[in-house]
Amino acid sequence: xxxxxxxxxxxxxxxxxxxxxxxxxxxxxxxxxxxxxxxxxxxxxxxxxxxxxxxxxxxxxxxxxxxxxxxxxxxxxxxxxxxxxxxxxxxxxxxxxxxxxxxxxxxxxxxxxxxxxxxxxxxxxxxxxxxxxxxxxxxxxxxxxxxxxxxxxxxxxxxxxxxxxxxxxxxxxxxxxxxxxxxxxxxxxxxxxxxxxxxxxxxxxxxxxxxxxxxxxxxxxxxxxxxxxxx
Amino acid sequence: xxxxxxxxxxxxxxxxxxxxxxxxxxxxxxxxxxxxxxxxxxxxxxxxxxxxxxxxxxxxxxxxxxxxxxxxxxxxxxxxxxxxxxxxxxxxxxxxxxxxxxxxxxxxxxxxxxxxxxxxxxxxxxxxxxxxxxxxxxxxxxxxxxxxxxxxxxxxxxxxxxxxxxxxxxxxxxxxxxxxxxxxxxxxxxxxxxxxxxxxxxxxxxxxxxxxxxxxxxxxxxxxxxxxxxxxxx
Numbered sequence: 001x002x003x004x005x006x007x008x009x010x011x012x013x014x015x016x017x018x019x020x021x022x023x024x025x026x027x028x029x030x031x032x033x034x035x036x037x038x039x040x041x042x043x044x045x046x047x048x049x050x051x052x053x054x055x056x057x058x059x060x061x062x063x064x065x066x067x068x069x070x071x072x073x074x075x076x077x078x079x080x081x082x083x084x085x086x087x088x089x090x091x092x093x094x095x096x097x098x099x100x101x102x103x104x105x106x107x108x109x110x111x112x113x114x115x116x117x118x119x120x121x122x123x124x125x126x127x128x129x130x131x132x133x134x135x136x137x138x139x140x141x142x143x144x145x146x147x148x149x150x151x152x153x154x155x156x157x158x159x160x161x162x163x164x165x166x167x168x169x170x171x172x173x174x175x176x177x178x179x180x181x182x183x184x185x186x187x188x189x190x191x192x193x194x195x196x197x198x199x200x201x202x203x204x205x206x207x208x209x210x211x212x213x214x215x216x217x218x219x220x221x222x223x224x225x226x227x228x229x230x231x
Numbered sequence: 232x233x234x235x236x237x238x239x240x241x242x243x244x245x246x247x248x249x250x251x252x253x254x255x256x257x258x259x260x261x262x263x264x265x266x267x268x269x270x271x272x273x274x275x276x277x278x279x280x281x282x283x284x285x286x287x288x289x290x291x292x293x294x295x296x297x298x299x300x301x302x303x304x305x306x307x308x309x310x311x312x313x314x315x316x317x318x319x320x321x322x323x324x325x326x327x328x329x330x331x332x333x334x335x336x337x338x339x340x341x342x343x344x345x346x347x348x349x350x351x352x353x354x355x356x357x358x359x360x361x362x363x364x365x366x367x368x369x370x371x372x373x374x375x376x377x378x379x380x381x382x383x384x385x386x387x388x389x390x391x392x393x394x395x396x397x398x399x400x401x402x403x404x405x406x407x408x409x410x411x412x413x414x415x416x417x418x419x420x421x422x423x424x425x426x427x428x429x430x431x432x433x434x435x436x437x438x439x440x441x442x443x444x445x446x447x448x449x450x451x452x453x454x455x456x457x458x459x460x461x462x463x464x465x
Contacts (some may be wrong), residue, residue, distance in 0.1 A: 149329060149354050190420075
């Protein structure tokens with residue numbers, strides 16, 4: 001599926017508002033509503049799943065004995081959710097003999113740490129834009145790659161000329177949001193609510209599909225027992 | 232097989248024009264109706280997960296992250312066929328939660344001798360496979376990913392039913408979406424709401440009945456037969 005361009009978005013919204021050229025609603029207003037919608041969709045569906053290598057720990061990888069690392073990437077600093085950290089055990093993101101994922105722990109777990117022997121890090125937590133890893137890294141793992149998996153914020157609809165923050169299947173929903181806001185502007189509050197509820201319904205579906213979910217339960221995969229004869 | 236649901240793109244436009252009582256373009260252009268029909272088709276495939284897609288992944292030794300060529304809304308399963316000669320091994324990989332990998336990725340795991348793929352999870356447009364494959368496994372086969380993607384538009388060729396990108400039973404649903412948009416344009420918001428409600432109901436039914444998170448297989452209880460060995464007393 002191809003992305004919906006800026007021109008198509010304006011055209012679609014204006015078509016539904018029956019205002020082909022700006023009269024009541026300016027393109028500046030439409031763009032503001034498009035960006036608002038993109039931020040809401042990103043926050044609700046957590047659709048922007050990104051990875052970054054190394055930068056979370058330092059520009060050159062971990063430092064021996066150092067457990068606290070400020071998040072260097074500004075987008076991760078404000079990320080709504082950090083999901084996992086993978087340690088590659090090498091200076092590239094190719095799996096090595098020590099590849100592992102670190103276990104996320106509650107910050108209070110570190111209260112009870114009594115051993116400060118350097119080793120391969122096993123645990124991580126995040127407080128105040130700082131990642132803590134434990135045990136402290138030993139000298140042999142300098143420059144090794146740590147990869148963070150996180151949900152990023154959506155800042156606006158257009159990331160660049162032809163790239164977009166939202167995934168393709170989510171892009172058309174900004175049209176419904178913009179139409180709702182447009183009717184709000186002209187005092188048609190019932191119509192505004194009508195189209196806002198359509199917007200909310202659509203993104204609810206995607207929230208269900210994209211949010212982290214538990215793995216399938218054993219029961220879900222149970223098949224009928226055919227060893228038993230039907231009486 | 233003849234079916235009233237079979238609507239080519241052009242036939243669907245005619246049906247929409249009939250519903251909004253405008254046989255020839257006046258208030259609504261064909262360009263608008265086509266765009267709304269296409270948007271409806273994309274939305275239907277995004278919500279009902281009706282567009283099933285699969286692809287093979289070429290695995291690389293000691294690599295666990297792979298770029299997926301399709302943009303999946305959701306991955307349903309990953310299978311791995313290992314070519315071992317006459318009797319190939321077919322194996323399904325278990326899906327795991329990304330937040331659970333800390334409990335699984337232990338350095339000791341990588342030393343597993345066979346390194347048969349066991350687990351997967353999806354992150355963005357990547358798939359992660361675990362344990363990382365060995366060089367021997369790379370030559371043995373390719374994992375296949377099964378999932379759902381979004382269709383580009385209603386039809387690849389509006390003149391031919393065979394070119395429809397939606398399953399035929401969902402084509403009339405796209406018409407409801409387009410009609411709702413058409414009424415929005417002329418300010419008939421009650422009629423727009425009516426048609427959008429009809430659309431929402433249809434996609435919800437298809438989502439839950441066919442591809443939903445309900446039971447994937449019949450439960451044991453569901454297939455139990457009544458006990459007829461006990462004769463009812465009068």
